[in-house]
Amino acid sequence: MKMANCVLVIGNKNYSSWSLRAWLALKRTGIDFQEILVPLMRPETKAAILAHSPSGKVPLLRLGDDQVWDSLSIAETLAERFPAAGLWPAAATARATARSVSAEMHAGFMALRRALPMNLRAHLPGRPRAADAEADIARVQDIWTSCRTRFGAAGPFLFGGFTIADAFYAPVVGRFRTYDVALTDVCQAYADAVWQTPDMQAWVAAAVAEGQRIAEYEA
Structure with missing residues (x-):
């Protein structure tokens, strides 16, 4: 499924647990998205993340004109926007x-x-x-x-x-x-x-x- 301007900004896949959570939830929607990985713990890391995220932290999801940061907020937004994905149990x-x-x-x-x-x-x-x-x-x-x-x-x-x-x-x-x-x-x-x-x-x-x-x- 294609969606205009769907971007997920994440940290290192080996270390960033918060990024993994958001990434797995987004993958379950089946939509195509661009992935931007910002290496963590480098002198330039903070500025690089702030270029995408007002919190200065990863992950950040961009859906069209909307920005969502924090992994739980991202997950809730995906469940709301893509109900067919079954991201929360039905009962x-x-x-x-x-x-x-x-x-x-x-x-x-x-x-x-x-x-x-x-x-x-x-x-x-x-x-x-x-x-x-x-x-x-x-x-x-x-x-x-x-x-x-x-x-x-x-x-x-x-x-x-x-x-x-x-x-x-x-x-x-x-x-x-x-x-x-x-x-x-x-x-x-x-x-x-x-x-x-x-x-x-x-x-x-x-x-x-x-x-x-x-x-x-x-x-």
């Missing part, structure tokens, strides 16, 4: 839960983010984790198990079909693989389903091919 209870778990990921899990920075091309087993990070990992598994049990009968994702909630937890799937986080059978099956989607595999392949390395994410 009201499932949709309310999907919004809640997506917002929880968007706003929280800071200890997990600090302990397990996204680095899709790396394999870093045995990285030490503090108790607060372990608590975050347990909460993620609780969310995945609950959603799969209550709403996942129609498919392999949290709410059966792939939704914004899966896009928001996709970077966590990558983090768990990078750091060899042990998961329950239910959670591992879900993580494998997300990892094996063609869109996720395309993003990972591009991440592996990136030349830039950011030292603080490579420890």
Whole structure:
């Protein structure tokens, strides 16, 4: 599907979890879009992003004359503009839960983010984790198990079909693989389903091919 002037501005595919979330949601709409990648953590990065985004952060979506920044706002806008994509579950209870778990990921899990920075091309087993990070990992598994049990009968994702909630937890799937986080059978099956989607595999392949390395994410 073609749409005039659809542009997504993102950061490095290996490191930018927020960019991955928006990109996966946009891919699910099926529309053609231009992708602009701004390398992160360089002297020119801030100015380069500000040339596109008033927040000075990625991702940013441009749809025609409209600019939308912040990954959750981008996802909500895409769900509104492209209802046929099914970016939120159709049933009201499932949709309310999907919004809640997506917002929880968007706003929280800071200890997990600090302990397990996204680095899709790396394999870093045995990285030490503090108790607060372990608590975050347990909460993620609780969310995945609950959603799969209550709403996942129609498919392999949290709410059966792939939704914004899966896009928001996709970077966590990558983090768990990078750091060899042990998961329950239910959670591992879900993580494998997300990892094996063609869109996720395309993003990972591009991440592996990136030349830039950011030292603080490579420890």
